[in-house]
Amino acid sequence: MIVDRIINWARLKSPWIIHFNSGACNACDIEVLAALTPRYDVERFGVQLKGSPRHADVLVCSGPVTIQQRERLITIYEQMMEPKFVIAVGTCACSAGVFNGCYCVEGGVDTAIPVNAYIPGCPVKPEAIIDGVVKLLGSLKD
Amino acid sequence: MGLALFYILIFPGFLFLGFLSLAFEFIDRKLYARLQNRVGPPWYQPLADLIKLAAKETVVPREAESRLFRAIPSFAMAATAAAFLYIPIWGKTSLFPFDSDLIVILYFLTIPTLTFFLAGWFSSSLYAEIGCIRAMTQFFAYEVPLYMSLLGPAMLAGTWSVSGITEFYSSNPALALCNLPGLIVAVFATQGKLERVPFDIPDAETEIVGGTFTEYSGRFLALFRMTIDAELVVASALIAAVFLPFFIPASPVFGFILFLIKVFIVVFLLALMRTALARLRIDQMVGFCWRILAPLSLLQVLIDLLVRGVLVS
Ligand code: SF4
Numbered sequence: 001m002i003v004d005r006i007i008n009w010a011r012l013k014s015p016w017i018i019h020f021n022s023g024a025c026n027a028c029d030i031e032v033l034a035a036l037t038p039r040y041d042v043e044r045f046g047v048q049l050k051g052s053p054r055h056a057d058v059l060v061c062s063g064p065v066t067i068q069q070r071e072r073l074i075t076i077y078e079q080m081m082e083p084k085f086v087i088a089v090g091t092c093a094c095s096a097g098v099f100n101g102c103y104c105v106e107g108g109v110d111t112a113i114p115v116n117a118y119i120p121g122c123p124v125k126p127e128a129i130i131d132g133v134v135k136l137l138g139s140l141k142d
Numbered sequence: 143m144g145l146a147l148f149y150i151l152i153f154p155g156f157l158f159l160g161f162l163s164l165a166f167e168f169i170d171r172k173l174y175a176r177l178q179n180r181v182g183p184p185w186y187q188p189l190a191d192l193i194k195l196a197a198k199e200t201v202v203p204r205e206a207e208s209r210l211f212r213a214i215p216s217f218a219m220a221a222t223a224a225a226f227l228y229i230p231i232w233g234k235t236s237l238f239p240f241d242s243d244l245i246v247i248l249y250f251l252t253i254p255t256l257t258f259f260l261a262g263w264f265s266s267s268l269y270a271e272i273g274c275i276r277a278m279t280q281f282f283a284y285e286v287p288l289y290m291s292l293l294g295p296a297m298l299a300g301t302w303s304v305s306g307i308t309e310f311y312s313s314n315p316a317l318a319l320c321n322l323p324g325l326i327v328a329v330f331a332t333q334g335k336l337e338r339v340p341f342d343i344p345d346a347e348t349e350i351v352g353g354t355f356t357e358y359s360g361r362f363l364a365l366f367r368m369t370i371d372a373e374l375v376v377a378s379a380l381i382a383a384v385f386l387p388f389f390i391p392a393s394p395v396f397g398f399i400l401f402l403i404k405v406f407i408v409v410f411l412l413a414l415m416r417t418a419l420a421r422l423r424i425d426q427m428v429g430f431c432w433r434i435l436a437p438l439s440l441l442q443v444l445i446d447l448l449v450r451g452v453l454v455s
Contacts, residue, residue, distance in 0.1 A: 010193035013186065041180035043171070046187055051347030052269075054201070054359040057194070081199040081359045 011057070011083065012137050014046040018056035018080075022073045022109065023099075024063025027123035028090035032060055035126035042130060045137070053079040058133070061115075062089045064096040065106045077113045085116040087136060089129060094118045149227070159226050163371035164188040166409055170374065173413040188371070192364050200360030205266040214264070215358075215365035218257040222372040225250035229379045230308050231401050232394040242302035247380060248289060254369050255281050255335065258344070258354045261366070265357035273353030276424055277337070277344035283431035284334035284341070290439035291327035295384050298446040304383050311387040318387060320449050324442040325385040327435045329411050332377045334431070336370060338412065340419040341427055378408035 021029050036042060036049055050056045053076050065073060077086070088109040091097035099105045109115050117139075119132035149155055167188040175182025202208050228243040255277060262274025296302055298317060299310035311318045334341040345353025352358075355366055382404035422430065 007193060007197040010190040010197065013184075013190035014194045038175075038178040038180045041175070041182070043175060043183045043187075044181050046183060046190060049347075050352065051345075051350075052352030052356045054357060055352055055355070055363060057198075081201060083198070 008140075012140060014048075015058050015085075015133065015137060016048045016050045016056045017058045017060050017133075018050050018053055018076075019060045020062075020073065020076055022061055022063045022069040022093070022112075023066035023105070024090060024092055028062035028092070031123045031126055032062060032089060032129060035129045040126050040130060042133075045130075045134060047133065053077075054081060056080060057084060058136075059084065059086045059113075060089055060129075061086060061109045061113075062093050064092040064099045064102075065109055065112045066104050067106060068104070070106055070112050073109070073112050085136060085140075086113055087117045087119060087132060088115045089119050089132075090124050091120050091122045094120050097122060155227065156223050159223050159372055159375065160368065163368060163375045164192070166375050166378075166405065167371040169406065170409055170413050170416075173410060174417055177414065177417040192368065195364035195367070196361045198360040200362060203265060203267065203357050206357060207264040207266070210260065210264045211357075212362065214257045214261045215362045215369070218254045218261075218369040219365050219372065221250045221253035221257075222369050222376055226372070226376050226379070228304060229376065230305055230383050231379070232397040239303055239305035241306075244292065244296055244302050244304050244307070244384075247304065247376075248292065251335065251373065251377060251380075252285070254373055257369075258337075258366075261358065262344075262354035262356075267357045269351040270354055270356040272350050273344045273356065276350075277354055279424055280334055280337075280341060280343060280427060283428040284331040284435070287327050287431055287435035287439045288331035288335070290436070291324040291331065291442055292380075292384060294324045294439070294442035294446040295321045297443065298450050300450070304380070308383050308387045315388055317449065318385065320445050321385055321442065323438050323445070325381070327439045327442065328381050328385065329408070329415070330435055331431075332381065332408075333412055333415055334427070335377060336374055336412070339416045340422050342421055343424050343427060346421060374409065374412070375405065378405045378412070381408050 019029070019032050034040070053059075057080075059077060059080060061073070077084070086109065088094050092099055093109045095108045096102075096105055100107070106112065117132050117136040119128055121128055151157060168183070168185055171187065172182045202211050225247045227238060228247050258277050259274045259281075262270040262277065295311070296307055298320065299307045301307060301310065337344050345355060347353070350356075355363060358366060379401070382401065386404050386407070
Protein backbone atom coordinates (compact mmCIF):
# COMPACT_ATOMS: atom_id res chain seq x y z
CA MET A 1 0.00 0.00 0.00
CA ILE A 2 2.40 2.64 1.20
CA VAL A 3 5.01 1.23 -1.18
CA ASP A 4 2.56 1.65 -4.04
CA ARG A 5 1.91 5.21 -2.98
CA ILE A 6 5.64 5.98 -2.90
CA ILE A 7 6.20 4.40 -6.31
CA ASN A 8 3.28 6.32 -7.78
CA TRP A 9 4.63 9.53 -6.30
CA ALA A 10 8.07 8.84 -7.80
CA ARG A 11 6.52 8.17 -11.21
CA LEU A 12 4.63 11.45 -11.14
CA LYS A 13 7.72 13.37 -10.13
CA SER A 14 10.11 11.99 -12.69
CA PRO A 15 8.66 11.64 -16.18
CA TRP A 16 11.53 11.16 -18.61
CA ILE A 17 10.55 11.81 -22.17
CA ILE A 18 11.69 10.67 -25.57
CA HIS A 19 10.80 12.60 -28.65
CA PHE A 20 9.80 10.93 -31.89
CA ASN A 21 8.86 12.46 -35.23
CA SER A 22 6.49 10.17 -37.09
CA GLY A 23 6.18 12.41 -40.13
CA ALA A 24 5.64 15.95 -38.83
CA CYS A 25 6.42 19.01 -40.92
CA ASN A 26 9.10 19.77 -38.28
CA ALA A 27 7.37 22.80 -36.80
CA CYS A 28 6.00 20.76 -33.91
CA ASP A 29 9.46 19.27 -33.29
CA ILE A 30 10.98 22.71 -33.06
CA GLU A 31 8.33 23.61 -30.51
CA VAL A 32 9.06 20.47 -28.48
CA LEU A 33 12.74 21.41 -28.47
CA ALA A 34 11.82 24.96 -27.48
CA ALA A 35 9.85 23.56 -24.55
CA LEU A 36 13.03 21.80 -23.38
CA THR A 37 15.20 24.93 -23.39
CA PRO A 38 16.22 26.62 -20.12
CA ARG A 39 13.62 29.34 -20.76
CA TYR A 40 10.75 26.99 -19.93
CA ASP A 41 12.77 24.88 -17.46
CA VAL A 42 10.80 21.64 -17.52
CA GLU A 43 13.28 20.14 -15.05
CA ARG A 44 11.09 21.83 -12.42
CA PHE A 45 8.64 18.97 -13.00
CA GLY A 46 11.43 16.41 -13.23
CA VAL A 47 11.15 16.12 -17.00
CA GLN A 48 14.35 15.08 -18.72
CA LEU A 49 14.97 14.29 -22.37
CA LYS A 50 16.42 10.81 -22.83
CA GLY A 51 18.01 9.40 -25.93
CA SER A 52 17.14 5.75 -25.46
CA PRO A 53 13.55 4.43 -25.42
CA ARG A 54 14.66 2.01 -22.70
CA HIS A 55 15.15 4.91 -20.30
CA ALA A 56 12.08 6.97 -21.10
CA ASP A 57 8.57 6.92 -19.59
CA VAL A 58 6.73 9.24 -21.95
CA LEU A 59 6.83 9.09 -25.74
CA VAL A 60 6.26 12.56 -27.14
CA CYS A 61 5.13 11.93 -30.67
CA SER A 62 4.62 14.63 -33.28
CA GLY A 63 3.15 14.46 -36.74
CA PRO A 64 0.82 12.16 -38.67
CA VAL A 65 1.86 8.53 -39.01
CA THR A 66 3.17 7.90 -42.49
CA ILE A 67 3.18 4.40 -43.95
CA GLN A 68 6.99 4.26 -43.68
CA GLN A 69 7.19 5.51 -40.11
CA ARG A 70 4.41 3.32 -38.76
CA GLU A 71 6.62 0.27 -38.19
CA ARG A 72 9.37 2.35 -36.60
CA LEU A 73 6.90 4.04 -34.30
CA ILE A 74 5.56 0.70 -33.13
CA THR A 75 9.11 -0.63 -32.61
CA ILE A 76 10.10 2.39 -30.54
CA TYR A 77 6.92 2.07 -28.52
CA GLU A 78 7.53 -1.59 -27.84
CA GLN A 79 11.11 -0.94 -26.77
CA MET A 80 9.90 1.29 -23.95
CA MET A 81 9.55 -0.18 -20.47
CA GLU A 82 6.24 -0.45 -18.63
CA PRO A 83 4.62 1.75 -17.38
CA LYS A 84 4.75 3.95 -20.47
CA PHE A 85 2.67 6.83 -21.77
CA VAL A 86 2.22 8.48 -25.13
CA ILE A 87 1.51 12.14 -25.80
CA ALA A 88 0.39 13.21 -29.26
CA VAL A 89 1.73 16.70 -29.92
CA GLY A 90 0.13 18.79 -32.66
CA THR A 91 -3.06 18.56 -34.66
CA CYS A 92 -1.39 16.14 -37.06
CA ALA A 93 -0.55 13.72 -34.29
CA CYS A 94 -4.09 13.95 -32.94
CA SER A 95 -5.95 13.38 -36.21
CA ALA A 96 -3.51 13.68 -39.15
CA GLY A 97 -4.70 17.30 -39.54
CA VAL A 98 -3.95 18.87 -42.92
CA PHE A 99 -2.34 15.65 -44.10
CA ASN A 100 -5.51 13.64 -43.62
CA GLY A 101 -6.25 11.60 -46.73
CA CYS A 102 -2.79 12.08 -48.14
CA TYR A 103 -1.60 9.04 -50.12
CA CYS A 104 1.24 8.26 -47.72
CA VAL A 105 -0.51 8.97 -44.43
CA GLU A 106 -2.25 6.45 -42.23
CA GLY A 107 -3.80 8.89 -39.75
CA GLY A 108 -3.13 10.16 -36.26
CA VAL A 109 -0.75 8.53 -33.79
CA ASP A 110 -3.62 6.57 -32.24
CA THR A 111 -3.99 4.53 -35.43
CA ALA A 112 -0.67 2.87 -34.56
CA ILE A 113 -0.26 2.95 -30.77
CA PRO A 114 -2.47 3.84 -27.78
CA VAL A 115 -2.33 7.52 -26.86
CA ASN A 116 -2.76 8.93 -23.34
CA ALA A 117 -2.96 12.66 -24.05
CA TYR A 118 -3.70 14.80 -27.07
CA ILE A 119 -2.30 18.31 -27.40
CA PRO A 120 -3.80 20.10 -30.44
CA GLY A 121 -2.27 23.13 -32.13
CA CYS A 122 -0.52 23.84 -35.41
CA PRO A 123 2.15 24.04 -34.21
CA VAL A 124 1.58 23.69 -30.49
CA LYS A 125 3.05 26.32 -28.20
CA PRO A 126 5.69 25.15 -25.69
CA GLU A 127 3.39 26.31 -22.91
CA ALA A 128 0.68 24.02 -24.26
CA ILE A 129 3.07 21.06 -24.33
CA ILE A 130 4.14 21.63 -20.72
CA ASP A 131 0.50 22.09 -19.72
CA GLY A 132 -0.36 18.83 -21.46
CA VAL A 133 2.40 16.90 -19.70
CA VAL A 134 1.40 18.30 -16.33
CA LYS A 135 -2.26 17.46 -16.98
CA LEU A 136 -1.34 13.92 -18.01
CA LEU A 137 0.58 13.51 -14.76
CA GLY A 138 -2.36 14.96 -12.83
CA SER A 139 -4.71 12.43 -14.41
CA LEU A 140 -2.38 9.61 -13.32
CA LYS A 141 -2.64 10.63 -9.69
CA ASP A 142 -5.65 8.46 -9.02
CA MET B 143 32.47 -8.29 13.11
CA GLY B 144 29.29 -6.36 13.94
CA LEU B 145 31.17 -3.10 13.85
CA ALA B 146 32.73 -3.93 10.50
CA LEU B 147 29.29 -4.66 9.06
CA PHE B 148 28.08 -1.35 10.45
CA TYR B 149 31.00 0.42 8.77
CA ILE B 150 30.40 -1.26 5.46
CA LEU B 151 26.62 -1.08 5.30
CA ILE B 152 25.67 2.07 7.19
CA PHE B 153 28.37 4.57 8.00
CA PRO B 154 30.44 5.42 6.00
CA GLY B 155 29.41 2.57 3.72
CA PHE B 156 26.48 2.05 1.40
CA LEU B 157 23.67 3.86 3.19
CA PHE B 158 25.62 6.99 4.04
CA LEU B 159 27.28 7.10 0.64
CA GLY B 160 23.93 6.62 -1.08
CA PHE B 161 22.44 9.47 0.89
CA LEU B 162 25.42 11.69 0.21
CA SER B 163 25.45 10.93 -3.50
CA LEU B 164 21.75 11.71 -3.89
CA ALA B 165 22.31 14.97 -2.03
CA PHE B 166 25.24 15.90 -4.21
CA GLU B 167 23.43 14.94 -7.39
CA PHE B 168 20.73 17.38 -6.36
CA ILE B 169 23.30 20.07 -5.55
CA ASP B 170 25.01 19.51 -8.88
CA ARG B 171 21.78 19.70 -10.85
CA LYS B 172 20.53 22.71 -8.91
CA LEU B 173 23.82 24.55 -9.46
CA TYR B 174 23.67 23.68 -13.15
CA ALA B 175 20.12 25.04 -13.33
CA ARG B 176 20.93 28.21 -11.41
CA LEU B 177 23.97 28.86 -13.61
CA GLN B 178 21.65 28.58 -16.62
CA ASN B 179 19.29 31.05 -14.95
CA ARG B 180 16.48 28.58 -14.32
CA VAL B 181 14.77 27.30 -11.22
CA GLY B 182 15.96 23.73 -11.38
CA PRO B 183 14.65 20.48 -9.91
CA PRO B 184 13.08 20.19 -6.46
CA TRP B 185 15.17 18.67 -3.67
CA TYR B 186 13.60 15.21 -3.91
CA GLN B 187 14.32 14.86 -7.63
CA PRO B 188 17.23 12.35 -7.48
CA LEU B 189 15.30 10.20 -5.01
CA ALA B 190 12.18 10.23 -7.21
CA ASP B 191 14.27 9.28 -10.26
CA LEU B 192 15.85 6.44 -8.34
CA ILE B 193 12.59 5.00 -6.98
CA LYS B 194 10.90 5.32 -10.34
CA LEU B 195 13.71 3.47 -12.11
CA ALA B 196 13.84 0.78 -9.46
CA ALA B 197 10.09 0.17 -9.84
CA LYS B 198 10.13 0.12 -13.62
CA GLU B 199 10.09 -2.97 -15.77
CA THR B 200 13.60 -4.32 -16.35
CA VAL B 201 14.47 -6.03 -19.58
CA VAL B 202 17.57 -7.96 -20.52
CA PRO B 203 17.92 -7.97 -24.32
CA ARG B 204 17.88 -11.40 -25.90
CA GLU B 205 21.22 -10.83 -27.63
CA ALA B 206 22.94 -9.67 -24.46
CA GLU B 207 25.14 -11.87 -22.26
CA SER B 208 22.46 -12.26 -19.61
CA ARG B 209 24.44 -13.10 -16.48
CA LEU B 210 27.13 -10.48 -16.94
CA PHE B 211 24.55 -7.94 -17.99
CA ARG B 212 22.89 -8.33 -14.61
CA ALA B 213 26.04 -8.60 -12.51
CA ILE B 214 28.02 -5.66 -13.87
CA PRO B 215 26.04 -2.80 -12.25
CA SER B 216 26.59 -4.30 -8.78
CA PHE B 217 30.34 -4.49 -9.37
CA ALA B 218 30.40 -0.83 -10.32
CA MET B 219 28.52 0.21 -7.19
CA ALA B 220 30.55 -2.02 -4.88
CA ALA B 221 33.89 -0.74 -6.16
CA THR B 222 32.88 2.87 -5.68
CA ALA B 223 31.56 2.23 -2.19
CA ALA B 224 34.78 0.40 -1.28
CA ALA B 225 36.87 3.35 -2.41
CA PHE B 226 34.90 5.62 -0.09
CA LEU B 227 35.97 3.66 2.99
CA TYR B 228 39.58 4.83 2.54
CA ILE B 229 38.90 8.55 2.26
CA PRO B 230 39.19 10.76 5.35
CA ILE B 231 35.73 12.12 6.13
CA TRP B 232 35.75 13.76 9.54
CA GLY B 233 39.42 14.42 10.22
CA LYS B 234 42.88 13.76 9.00
CA THR B 235 42.69 10.00 8.86
CA SER B 236 40.27 7.64 7.21
CA LEU B 237 38.58 4.71 8.90
CA PHE B 238 41.05 2.03 7.76
CA PRO B 239 44.21 3.89 6.79
CA PHE B 240 47.10 1.81 5.51
CA ASP B 241 50.20 2.51 3.55
CA SER B 242 49.58 3.32 -0.12
CA ASP B 243 45.78 3.44 0.06
CA LEU B 244 45.87 6.25 -2.52
CA ILE B 245 46.71 3.68 -5.18
CA VAL B 246 43.95 1.39 -3.98
CA ILE B 247 41.40 4.21 -4.18
CA LEU B 248 42.52 5.04 -7.70
CA TYR B 249 42.18 1.40 -8.73
CA PHE B 250 38.73 1.18 -7.18
CA LEU B 251 37.75 4.30 -9.07
CA THR B 252 38.98 2.74 -12.29
CA ILE B 253 36.63 -0.22 -11.95
CA PRO B 254 33.41 1.72 -12.72
CA THR B 255 34.85 2.88 -16.04
CA LEU B 256 35.79 -0.69 -16.89
CA THR B 257 32.31 -1.86 -15.97
CA PHE B 258 30.81 0.81 -18.22
CA PHE B 259 32.91 -0.61 -21.02
CA LEU B 260 31.86 -4.18 -20.25
CA ALA B 261 28.22 -3.14 -19.84
CA GLY B 262 28.22 -1.62 -23.29
CA TRP B 263 30.10 -4.53 -24.77
CA PHE B 264 27.86 -7.24 -23.38
CA SER B 265 24.62 -5.50 -24.31
CA SER B 266 25.41 -6.42 -27.93
CA SER B 267 23.81 -3.29 -29.27
CA LEU B 268 25.46 -1.12 -31.89
CA TYR B 269 25.06 2.15 -30.03
CA ALA B 270 26.19 0.66 -26.75
CA GLU B 271 29.28 -0.73 -28.45
CA ILE B 272 30.20 2.62 -29.98
CA GLY B 273 29.65 4.19 -26.57
CA CYS B 274 31.80 1.69 -24.74
CA ILE B 275 34.68 2.00 -27.21
CA ARG B 276 34.53 5.75 -26.77
CA ALA B 277 34.52 5.29 -23.00
CA MET B 278 37.69 3.20 -23.28
CA THR B 279 39.43 5.66 -25.61
CA GLN B 280 38.61 8.47 -23.25
CA PHE B 281 39.77 6.40 -20.31
CA PHE B 282 43.27 6.09 -21.76
CA ALA B 283 43.36 9.84 -22.28
CA TYR B 284 42.39 11.13 -18.82
CA GLU B 285 43.67 8.35 -16.59
CA VAL B 286 47.39 9.05 -17.03
CA PRO B 287 47.17 12.78 -16.28
CA LEU B 288 44.94 12.01 -13.29
CA TYR B 289 47.40 9.52 -11.81
CA MET B 290 50.34 11.83 -12.43
CA SER B 291 48.60 14.82 -10.92
CA LEU B 292 48.02 12.81 -7.72
CA LEU B 293 51.55 11.44 -7.84
CA GLY B 294 53.06 14.91 -7.39
CA PRO B 295 51.46 15.74 -4.02
CA ALA B 296 52.15 12.23 -2.80
CA MET B 297 55.85 12.57 -3.66
CA LEU B 298 56.11 15.88 -1.87
CA ALA B 299 54.45 14.41 1.21
CA GLY B 300 56.65 11.35 0.94
CA THR B 301 53.81 8.89 1.46
CA TRP B 302 51.27 6.96 -0.58
CA SER B 303 48.56 7.05 2.02
CA VAL B 304 45.76 9.61 1.69
CA SER B 305 45.66 10.08 5.43
CA GLY B 306 49.43 10.69 5.44
CA ILE B 307 49.11 13.24 2.63
CA THR B 308 46.32 15.09 4.44
CA GLU B 309 48.34 15.03 7.65
CA PHE B 310 51.44 16.39 5.91
CA TYR B 311 49.71 19.26 4.16
CA SER B 312 47.59 20.31 7.08
CA SER B 313 50.77 20.77 9.10
CA ASN B 314 52.44 22.66 6.19
CA PRO B 315 49.52 24.39 4.42
CA ALA B 316 51.82 26.64 2.37
CA LEU B 317 53.21 23.64 0.53
CA ALA B 318 49.74 22.73 -0.75
CA LEU B 319 49.95 25.81 -2.94
CA CYS B 320 52.62 24.09 -5.04
CA ASN B 321 49.93 21.65 -6.16
CA LEU B 322 47.82 24.16 -8.07
CA PRO B 323 48.59 22.74 -11.57
CA GLY B 324 47.77 19.29 -10.24
CA LEU B 325 44.42 20.51 -8.93
CA ILE B 326 43.51 21.88 -12.36
CA VAL B 327 44.48 18.61 -14.05
CA ALA B 328 42.63 16.54 -11.45
CA VAL B 329 39.41 18.53 -11.84
CA PHE B 330 39.47 18.17 -15.63
CA ALA B 331 40.33 14.48 -15.45
CA THR B 332 37.55 13.88 -12.92
CA GLN B 333 35.11 15.49 -15.30
CA GLY B 334 36.28 12.97 -17.89
CA LYS B 335 36.00 10.11 -15.44
CA LEU B 336 32.43 11.04 -14.60
CA GLU B 337 31.64 11.37 -18.31
CA ARG B 338 30.07 14.77 -17.94
CA VAL B 339 30.04 17.69 -20.38
CA PRO B 340 32.47 18.52 -22.06
CA PHE B 341 33.66 14.91 -21.89
CA ASP B 342 30.29 13.16 -22.13
CA ILE B 343 31.35 11.66 -25.44
CA PRO B 344 30.56 8.02 -24.41
CA ASP B 345 26.90 8.81 -23.82
CA ALA B 346 26.34 11.64 -26.22
CA GLU B 347 22.59 11.31 -26.56
CA THR B 348 22.40 13.46 -29.69
CA GLU B 349 24.72 11.09 -31.54
CA ILE B 350 24.56 7.58 -30.13
CA VAL B 351 21.19 7.31 -28.35
CA GLY B 352 22.07 6.40 -24.76
CA GLY B 353 25.71 5.43 -25.27
CA THR B 354 26.97 2.65 -23.05
CA PHE B 355 23.68 2.39 -21.20
CA THR B 356 21.42 2.26 -24.26
CA GLU B 357 20.10 -1.20 -23.40
CA TYR B 358 19.98 -0.78 -19.64
CA SER B 359 16.64 -0.17 -18.00
CA GLY B 360 14.90 -0.26 -14.67
CA ARG B 361 16.87 -1.17 -11.58
CA PHE B 362 20.14 -1.85 -13.40
CA LEU B 363 20.07 1.65 -14.81
CA ALA B 364 19.24 2.93 -11.33
CA LEU B 365 22.36 1.19 -9.99
CA PHE B 366 24.51 2.74 -12.69
CA ARG B 367 23.12 6.18 -11.96
CA MET B 368 23.84 5.66 -8.28
CA THR B 369 27.37 4.61 -9.18
CA ILE B 370 27.99 7.76 -11.17
CA ASP B 371 26.63 9.91 -8.34
CA ALA B 372 28.74 8.04 -5.81
CA GLU B 373 31.78 8.44 -8.05
CA LEU B 374 31.14 12.17 -8.08
CA VAL B 375 31.24 12.22 -4.29
CA VAL B 376 34.25 9.90 -3.96
CA ALA B 377 36.32 11.67 -6.61
CA SER B 378 35.49 15.09 -5.18
CA ALA B 379 36.33 13.87 -1.69
CA LEU B 380 39.65 12.50 -2.95
CA ILE B 381 40.51 15.81 -4.60
CA ALA B 382 39.48 17.63 -1.43
CA ALA B 383 41.64 15.35 0.71
CA VAL B 384 44.74 15.61 -1.47
CA PHE B 385 44.60 19.17 -2.75
CA LEU B 386 42.56 21.12 -0.18
CA PRO B 387 43.77 19.85 3.21
CA PHE B 388 43.31 23.18 5.00
CA PHE B 389 42.09 24.09 8.48
CA ILE B 390 41.14 20.60 9.62
CA PRO B 391 39.83 20.99 13.17
CA ALA B 392 40.26 18.40 15.91
CA SER B 393 36.53 17.95 16.52
CA PRO B 394 34.96 15.31 14.24
CA VAL B 395 31.71 17.28 13.83
CA PHE B 396 33.41 20.40 12.50
CA GLY B 397 35.73 18.18 10.51
CA PHE B 398 32.73 16.59 8.85
CA ILE B 399 31.13 19.96 8.08
CA LEU B 400 34.40 21.13 6.59
CA PHE B 401 34.55 17.95 4.51
CA LEU B 402 31.09 18.71 3.10
CA ILE B 403 32.12 22.28 2.30
CA LYS B 404 35.23 21.12 0.46
CA VAL B 405 33.33 18.53 -1.54
CA PHE B 406 30.81 21.24 -2.36
CA ILE B 407 33.61 23.46 -3.68
CA VAL B 408 34.87 20.71 -5.99
CA VAL B 409 31.33 19.88 -7.15
CA PHE B 410 30.79 23.57 -7.84
CA LEU B 411 33.89 23.66 -10.05
CA LEU B 412 32.66 20.57 -11.90
CA ALA B 413 29.16 22.05 -12.36
CA LEU B 414 30.65 25.33 -13.58
CA MET B 415 32.66 23.43 -16.17
CA ARG B 416 29.57 21.52 -17.24
CA THR B 417 27.65 24.75 -17.77
CA ALA B 418 30.35 26.75 -19.48
CA LEU B 419 31.63 24.23 -21.99
CA ALA B 420 30.15 22.21 -24.84
CA ARG B 421 30.88 18.61 -25.80
CA LEU B 422 34.18 17.95 -27.57
CA ARG B 423 34.83 15.44 -30.29
CA ILE B 424 36.66 12.32 -29.16
CA ASP B 425 39.88 13.26 -31.00
CA GLN B 426 39.80 16.76 -29.53
CA MET B 427 39.31 15.26 -26.10
CA VAL B 428 42.27 12.89 -26.45
CA GLY B 429 44.38 15.70 -27.89
CA PHE B 430 43.48 17.99 -25.02
CA CYS B 431 44.36 15.39 -22.42
CA TRP B 432 47.71 14.42 -23.92
CA ARG B 433 48.81 17.85 -25.13
CA ILE B 434 47.69 20.02 -22.23
CA LEU B 435 46.81 17.96 -19.18
CA ALA B 436 49.71 15.49 -19.37
CA PRO B 437 52.46 18.17 -19.65
CA LEU B 438 50.75 20.14 -16.89
CA SER B 439 50.82 17.13 -14.60
CA LEU B 440 54.48 16.50 -15.51
CA LEU B 441 55.15 20.09 -14.51
CA GLN B 442 53.42 19.33 -11.23
CA VAL B 443 55.68 16.34 -10.62
CA LEU B 444 58.73 18.48 -11.44
CA ILE B 445 57.68 21.25 -9.04
CA ASP B 446 57.10 18.77 -6.26
CA LEU B 447 60.45 17.08 -6.88
CA LEU B 448 62.26 20.43 -6.68
CA VAL B 449 60.41 21.54 -3.56
CA ARG B 450 61.11 18.23 -1.91
CA GLY B 451 64.78 18.54 -2.84
CA VAL B 452 64.90 21.97 -1.20
CA LEU B 453 63.08 20.70 1.89
CA VAL B 454 65.26 17.67 2.40
CA SER B 455 68.57 19.45 1.89
S1 SF4 C 1 0.38 20.10 -36.47
FE1 SF4 C 1 0.97 21.70 -37.91
S2 SF4 C 1 3.05 22.26 -37.28
FE2 SF4 C 1 2.59 20.29 -36.34
S3 SF4 C 1 3.39 18.78 -37.73
FE3 SF4 C 1 1.25 19.09 -38.29
S4 SF4 C 1 1.29 20.66 -39.89
FE4 SF4 C 1 3.29 20.70 -38.86
